[in-house]
Amino acid sequence: MEIIHNIQNLKKWRQQIPSDSTIGFTPTMGCLHEGHLSLLQKSRDENSVSILSIFVNPTQFNDPNDYQNYPKTEQHDIQLAEDARVDAIFMPSTNELYPQYYNYKITTTDPLAQCMEGTYRPGHFDGVLTVVMKLLMLVKPHRAYFGEKDYQQLKLIQNLVRSFFIDTEIVPCQIVREPSGLACSSRNNRLNSENRKKAEKFAEILTTHTCIEQIKAALTTENIHIDYIEKQLGRIFSAIKIDDIRLIDNREFTE
Ligand code: AMP
Numbered sequence: 001m002e003i004i005h006n007i008q009n010l011k012k013w014r015q016q017i018p019s020d021s022t023i024g025f026t027p028t029m030g031c032l033h034e035g036h037l038s039l040l041q042k043s044r045d046e047n048s049v050s051i052l053s054i055f056v057n058p059t060q061f062n063d064p065n066d067y068q069n070y071p072k073t074e075q076h077d078i079q080l081a082e083d084a085r086v087d088a089i090f091m092p093s094t095n096e097l098y099p100q101y102y103n104y105k106i107t108t109t110d111p112l113a114q115c116m117e118g119t120y121r122p123g124h125f126d127g128v129l130t131v132v133m134k135l136l137m138l139v140k141p142h143r144a145y146f147g148e149k150d151y152q153q154l155k156l157i158q159n160l161v162r163s164f165f166i167d168t169e170i171v172p173c174q175i176v177r178e179p180s181g182l183a184c185s186s187r188n189n190r191l192n193s194e195n196r197k198k199a200e201k202f203a204e205i206l207t208t209h210t211c212i213e214q215i216k217a218a219l220t221t222e223n224i225h226i227d228y229i230e231k232q233l234g235r236i237f238s239a240i241k242i243d244d245i246r247l248i249d250n251r252e253f254t255e
Contacts, residue, residue: 001078001081001082001086001087001088001089002087002088002089003078003088003089003091004088004089004090004091005091005092005093005096006092006096007092007096007097007138010090010092010138010139011138013088014138014139014140017049021047021048021049022046022047022048022049022142022143023047023048023049023050023051023139023140023141023142023143024042024043024044024046024047024049024050024051024141024142024143024144024145025043025050025051025052025053025135025136025139025141025143025144025145025168026039026040026043026050026051026052026053026144026145027052027053027055027131027132027135027144027146028052028053028054029054029055029056029057029070029186030054030055030056030071030072030073030074030077030186031070031071031072031073031077031186031189032073032076032077032080032081032186033176033184033185033186033188034176034178034184035147035149035175035176035183035184035185036080037080037084037176038147038173038174038176039145039146039147039173040052040081040084040086040145041084042145042171042173043143043145044084044085044086046143046171047142047143049087049088050084050085050086050087051086051087051088051089051090051139051141052081052084052086052088052089052090053089053090053091053092053135053139054074054077054089054090054091055090055091055092055097055131055135056070056072057097057127057128057131058094058127059098059102059105059123059126059127059130059131060123060124060125060127060128060131061124061127062121062122062123062124063121065244066244066246069190069244070186071186071187071189071190073189074091077089090135090138090139097131097134102130104130105126105127105130106126106129106130106133106160107126108125108126108129108156108159108160110156110159112152112155112156112159113125113152113156115230115232116152116228116230116232116237116239117152117153117239117248118152119228120227120228120239125152125153125156128153128156128157129156129157129160132157132160133160133164136161136166136168140167140168141168142167142168142169143168143169143170143171144157144168144169144170144171145171145173146170146171146172146173147172147173147174147175147176148172148173148174148175148250149175149176149183149184149185149248149249149250150248151233151235151237151250152237154170154172155233157170158170175249175250175251177203178200180200180203180204181200181203181204181207182196182199182200182202182203183203183247183249185247187245187246187247188247190245191242191245195242195243195245198222198223198224198242199242199247201222201224202219202222202224202238202240202242202247202249203249205218205219205222206236206238206249206251207251210236210253210255212229212230212231212236215229215236215238216229219240224240224241224242225240225241225242226238226239226240227239227240227241227246231253234252234253234254235250235251235252235253236250236251236253237249237250238250
């Protein structure tokens with residue numbers, strides 16, 4: 001497995017891939033867990049070459065504390081990637097990926113970016129779309145793998161690719177959950193045992209109720225701070241906070 005830190009070497013790596021190969025790409029912010037591994041597995045199964053990126057993208061964090069506290073487990077990630085038979089990991093520095101700082105960016109007025117995460121995290125989706133655009137331009141994958149855990153993000157990335165005629169198929173991947181039902185997330189690493197119980201309760205409430213008001217009432221009873229609970233696109237979307245740890249989840253529902 002090759003570990004690539006700079007763009008020059010990434011370009012060299014990309015050039016030596018035979019033209020009859022297909023490249024599967026999984027962009028992440030590291031601190032890999034079962035959710036990420038399911039994306040890597042799908043990429044491995046569907047392509048001849050599989051590449052992972054690990055980059056904690058500063059421009060998508062509206063809260064500097066959240067950025068500073070974002071968990072980093074580099075050596076562990078490298079081992080997991082090796083086990084998942086990844087061919088290359090791209091781990092650039094911020095300067096490498098932002099040579100013109102943030103002076104050039106993707107900005108969206110898509111109504112889907114103006115609600116839910118877009119409301120609670122101003123600028124978040126511009127940061128996500130900008131970094132995804134940069135990564136797709138560099139890696140030029142045939143397929144890129146994104147989780148439904150970030151469903152709003154997934155839809156916006158599909159719209160981005162459609163808008164700029166990018167020759168990459170965006171492959172949606174189902175949410176992977178812990179046995180308790182809690183969606184796997186790098187931020188779960190920051191939960192102490194008391195907060196983990198609350199987070200598991202959040203997942204349980206989300207699966208056992210379909211009425212927004214009932215979900216809100218049950219979360220309030222558990223003293224869980226709600227950012228939003230919304231029905232959109234045939235799914236129930238939720239964002240909550242436990243101390244300073246913000247968790248999101250969503251699931252399909254039928255009336
Ligand atoms: P992140 O490292 O949080 O930016 O996530 C990288 C990718 O993994 C994104 O496409 C996420 O949607 C996806 N992902 C994160 N958690 C899960 C999960 N529990 N199940 C499936 N995909 C996930």
